Amino acid sequence: MSQGEHTAVAQSGQDVSSPSLSNKNSKQESSLFPTYARYPVALVKGKGSWLWDDQGKKYLDFMCGLAVTNLGHAPDVVAERLKQQIDELWHVSNLFHIPGQEQAAALLTANSCADAVFFCNSGAEANEAAIKLARRYHQKVKGTGRYEVITFTQSFHGRTLATLTATGQDKVKEGFTPLPAGFKSVPLHDVDALENAIGDHTAAIMLEMIQAEGGVYPVQPEFVQHIVKLCKEHGLLLIIDEIQTGMGRTGKLFAFEHYGIEPDIFTVAKGIGSGFSVGAMLGKGYLKEAFTAGSHGSTFGGTPLAMAAVNATVETIVSENLPERAASMGAYLMEKLESRFAKVPFVKEIRGKGLLIGMECAGPVGDIVLAGQSKGLLFVTAGPNVIRLLPNLYVTEAEIDLCVDMLAELISSHVQGLEKESNHE
Numbered sequence: 001m002s003q004g005e006h007t008a009v010a011q012s013g014q015d016v017s018s019p020s021l022s023n024k025n026s027k028q029e030s031s032l033f034p035t036y037a038r039y040p041v042a043l044v045k046g047k048g049s050w051l052w053d054d055q056g057k058k059y060l061d062f063m064c065g066l067a068v069t070n071l072g073h074a075p076d077v078v079a080e081r082l083k084q085q086i087d088e089l090w091h092v093s094n095l096f097h098i099p100g101q102e103q104a105a106a107l108l109t110a111n112s113c114a115d116a117v118f119f120c121n122s123g124a125e126a127n128e129a130a131i132k133l134a135r136r137y138h139q140k141v142k143g144t145g146r147y148e149v150i151t152f153t154q155s156f157h158g159r160t161l162a163t164l165t166a167t168g169q170d171k172v173k174e175g176f177t178p179l180p181a182g183f184k185s186v187p188l189h190d191v192d193a194l195e196n197a198i199g200d201h202t203a204a205i206m207l208e209m210i211q212a213e214g215g216v217y218p219v220q221p222e223f224v225q226h227i228v229k230l231c232k233e234h235g236l237l238l239i240i241d242e243i244q245t246g247m248g249r250t251g252k253l254f255a256f257e258h259y260g261i262e263p264d265i266f267t268v269a270k271g272i273g274s275g276f277s278v279g280a281m282l283g284k285g286y287l288k289e290a291f292t293a294g295s296h297g298s299t300f301g302g303t304p305l306a307m308a309a310v311n312a313t314v315e316t317i318v319s320e321n322l323p324e325r326a327a328s329m330g331a332y333l334m335e336k337l338e339s340r341f342a343k344v345p346f347v348k349e350i351r352g353k354g355l356l357i358g359m360e361c362a363g364p365v366g367d368i369v370l371a372g373q374s375k376g377l378l379f380v381t382a383g384p385n386v387i388r389l390l391p392n393l394y395v396t397e398a399e400i401d402l403c404v405d406m407l408a409e410l411i412s413s414h415v416q417g418l419e420k421e422s423n424h425e
């Protein structure tokens with residue numbers, strides 16, 4: 001035991017020989033598993049587009065908890081509903097009817113091509129439900145024994161064993177073998193590879209309309225039409241992962257609406273609860289008979305408290321037509337970025353839709369993200385060379401102007417630093 005630990009234990013008045021809580025906490029090391037390479041910032045308060053850290057420093061938030069706080073931080077309309085619900089009822093088992101769930105499902109199906117909803121707690125769980133539903137539909141309803149799901153290279157679908165296997169990035173799979181059977185990834189936009197991958201066991205094709213974690217790559221419309229055609233020809237289900245693109249972010253309530261298609265199944269999470277942890281899998285009516293009582297479930301999926309957050313969030317997104325606002329503010333942000341960086345060779349391409357924008361740069365951007373934090377601007381990467389911007393759907397022109405000015409300064413000093421380095425070599 002170090003001197004420091006001794007002092008802490010002595011001051012706490014605990015018995016040094018027993019493994020007490022304060023004995024453990026006296027260690028300087030964190031008691032968390034180090035699964036995240038955390039930034040050196042502790043955020044403690046948020047409102048709208050702004051966050052404050054534990055030192056009182058203010059940040060303009062252009063990452064929104066990674067596409068979660070679509071209504072901004074601590075939106076009054078959701079806070080009010082949650083406070084009311086906290087005084088009424090937090091949790092009941094899904095063995096009972098939960099009126100808030102029926103209400104949220106009715107709202108989501110009235111505003112999409114889906115007819116049925118299953119509520120869970122996260123994006124990965126929503127995708128698990130989608131994969132399970134696709135298998136069960138083929139096996140129990142169609143009697144075909146199909147199970148395989150085809151996904152795309154660079155996709156991201158979650159961190160559970162099935163969803164990391166579905167994910168088309170090897171880095172999330174390392175050290176987790178054996179992976180579950182029944183998944184294949186093919187390169188995006190490669191029609192031949194996709195056609196060759198389809199076989200007797202294929203149950204579904206699953207994709208994001210914009211590969212967000214993979215680098216902000218929108219899927220080409222012709223490729224999407226081809227997928228739809230192949231699904232029809234081969235009797236496959238089309239699953240769209242809307243976990244990052246959904247809830248208005250791309251300028252439509254769901255990004256597949258840009259493509260004029262109707263998936264059999266789609267999944268949402270992140271933006272659906274304004275920060276309350278909730279996910280949902282939505283599907284067409286003909287899939288209902290595959291998910292009979294006892295076939296799938298979740299203790300916490302769709303609790304009254306979670307549904308209060310979802311109902312307040314979705315009602316607001318729909319009634320205030322926030323997808324349209326995301327489209328126009330996204331166009332404004334894109335125009336500002338394009339004009340500001342047109343003559344900056346370090347910025348190679350700016351792409352995305354609505355308020356999900358990626359700036360592909362000529363080198364790693366991790367240091368720019370850190371420099372942004374020290375200046376009071378929060379954004380993230382999407383792969384090593386891409387800056388990803390995800391402001392909330394209420395973002396103002398003034399906030400966008402400020403973000404673009406700060407980014408211009410950050411990128412210019414980054415480029416100057418690189419030039420200095422290369423002159424010294």
Ligand code: PLP
Nearest residue numbers: 122123124156157158243244269
């Ligand atoms: N799918 C997509 C497209 C995502 O962006 C994410 C998370 O970033 C997930 C699935 C997994 O969601 P969760 O982290 O809530 O499990």
